[in-house]
Amino acid sequence: MEGELNALVIGCGRVGSAIALQLHQEGWDVTVVDENEDALSRLGESWPGTFIVGHGMDADLLRTAGIEEADAVVVATDGDNTNIIIGQVAQKRFDVRCVVVRVLDPARAKFYAERGLNTVCPTSVAIDRLMDAARTCAIPATAPEETEEVVG
Amino acid sequence: MYAIVAGGGKIGANVTRSLLQMGNEVTLIEQKRDRFEALEDEFEHQVQRGDATELFVLERAGIARPPDVVLALTGDDEDNMIIGQIAREKYGVPKVIGRVNDPRNQPHFDLLGISPTICATSSVMALVEHEVPEHDLIHLLELRGENLEIVEVQIDGDSPSAGRSIEALSLPEGSRLISVMRGGHAEIAVGSTVLEAGDQVLAILEPGKEDELRRVLLRR
Numbered sequence: 454m455e456g457e458l459n460a461l462v463i464g465c466g467r468v469g470s471a472i473a474l475q476l477h478q479e480g481w482d483v484t485v486v487d488e489n490e491d492a493l494s495r496l497g498e499s500w501p502g503t504f505i506v507g508h509g510m511d512a513d514l515l516r517t518a519g520i521e522e523a524d525a526v527v528v529a530t531d532g533d534n535t536n537i538i539i540g541q542v543a544q545k546r547f548d549v550r551c552v553v554v555r556v557l558d559p560a561r562a563k564f565y566a567e568r569g570l571n572t573v574c575p576t577s578v579a580i581d582r583l584m585d586a587a588r589t590c591a592i593p594a595t596a597p598e599e600t601e602e603v604v605g
Numbered sequence: 606m607y608a609i610v611a612g613g614g615k616i617g618a619n620v621t622r623s624l625l626q627m628g629n630e631v632t633l634i635e636q637k638r639d640r641f642e643a644l645e646d647e648f649e650h651q652v653q654r655g656d657a658t659e660l661f662v663l664e665r666a667g668i669a670r671p672p673d674v675v676l677a678l679t680g681d682d683e684d685n686m687i688i689g690q691i692a693r694e695k696y697g698v699p700k701v702i703g704r705v706n707d708p709r710n711q712p713h714f715d716l717l718g719i720s721p722t723i724c725a726t727s728s729v730m731a732l733v734e735h736e737v738p739e740h741d742l743i744h745l746l747e748l749r750g751e752n753l754e755i756v757e758v759q760i761d762g763d764s765p766s767a768g769r770s771i772e773a774l775s776l777p778e779g780s781r782l783i784s785v786m787r788g789g790h791a792e793i794a795v796g797s798t799v800l801e802a803g804d805q806v807l808a809i810l811e812p813g814k815e816d817e818l819r820r821v822l823l824r825r
Contacts, residue, residue, distance in 0.1 A: 510683070510710060534658055534683040538713060546716050560660040561687070564695055 457482045461523040463509040463539055464530030468555060468575075470495035472527050477502055481525075484518045488530075509539040515547065525551040533558050540570050607672040609634065611657035611688050612679030613644045616704065620676060621648060632666040658687045660695075668692060674700040677719075682710040689719035720749055742819050745807070755783070755809050758822050762802040766822045772796035777817035780810035 458481045462473045465487035473496060477483045483502040487493075490506045507514040509530060520526065526543040528536045533556050540554035554572050556562035562574035606629045610621050613635030621633045625648075633648055634657040635641045641654040655662035657679065668675070668691075675692040677685035685703045692698040705711050705724035714722050735743055738759075746755040760767055766774055771782055771794055782794040786805040792798070800806065800822075810818055 510713065512709075512712065532683065534681070534687045538683045538686055538717075541717060542713055546712075558659065561658070561691075564660070564691065568694065 458524045459519060459522050461518055461520055461526045463528045465492035465495055466531060469529040486518050520547045520549065523549050527553050529555040533561055537565055608674045608676060609666050609668060609672045610676045610678060613640055613652065614680055617678040618644060620678065634662060634666055658684050668696045671696045671698045676702045678704045680706055682706050686714060686717055686719055690717055741823055742815055752811060753809055754812050755807060758806045758808060760800050760802060760804040760806060764822060765824045766800045767802045770797055770799045774821055776821055777814050780808055780814050780818050783807040783809055
């Protein structure tokens with residue numbers, strides 16, 4: 454197992470569990486933390502990684518989960534503020550170099566991104582993608598006619 | 606003075622009332638509808654409904670002025686830390702006071718520079734320690750910003766320091782005796798002060814020096 458990368462995933466909802474499974478498939482050693490024991494079922498029948506029941510704000514629990522040896526920490530609980538605090542604790546207290554934090558509110562995601570926290574905002578991503586989709590839908594209906602007019 | 610109070614529970618509501626009675630300008634922010642409606646009856650336009658960790662809610666309450674102080678008093682420690690950080694670091698609010706609900710979160714507040722903080726549990730425990738001492742060294746005050754603390758030590762007949770002057774004691778580096786309480790009277794501790802059994806000594810020291818101080822004064 455030497456040389457294997459360690460990942461800690463906090464929050465095992467739809468996002469956290471999918472990330473944990475993918476990282477595991479890519480060869481990472483993955484530890485998952487969630488407050489709710491039932492969340493383990495999201496990781497399938499035979500999760501080979503570690504699963505710890507507890508709150509990510511608990512520094513002792515983070516140590517037990519191996520945060521001091523973690524190469525990457527992904528924080529994706531259902532609470533923006535909880536994620537932001539846990540992310541900062543991982544970064545500033547435990548010196549984890551790669552910390553990624555899910556923040557649904559674009560305003561808070563931007564503010565903390567400016568302060569050096571690697572935030573990912575699904576809301577902003579959704580807005581961008583929906584806007585792109587809406588724009589590309591509009592093009593075939595109007596653009597060819599305009600082009601013909603210009604050429605003609 | 607202008608203050609924004611986040612969280613309209615028992616503490617937030619009482620603090621708001623007191624600040625208003627003192628003639629201050631206050632905006633209270635409460636998220637829960639039922640609680641907000643009850644507060645609105647009393648505070649009228651001085652209470653606003655919303656999530657105080659949302660930037661637009663804080664801006665609506667006038668955080669950009671900025672207020673002289675923001676009190677983050679919600680029942681959620683994460684929210685209080687976020688409110689404190691945003692107030693100080695985004696809007697330059699000069700003073701932020703944070704409520705710690707779970708004392709285990711105190712290190713997180715310290716890490717993020719939210720200071721001063723107030724924690725009811727810790728205050729009760731400090732009182733219990735003071736009123737019902739189980740230890741010979743009692744923490745009276747933590748000066749987090751200064752990285753110093755003030756403790757009280759009870760000198761008894763077995764203490765090696767009893768009968769000796771303070772200058773003759775080799776007190777640990779980073780500690781000083783402040784005062785000696787004897788027979789109901791306190792005196793400032795000076796080098797020539799001779800300690801006696803029954804003295805209550807106040808000392809100021811860097812955190813972590815308690816054991817050394819205890820050894821010198823009490824040999825324990």
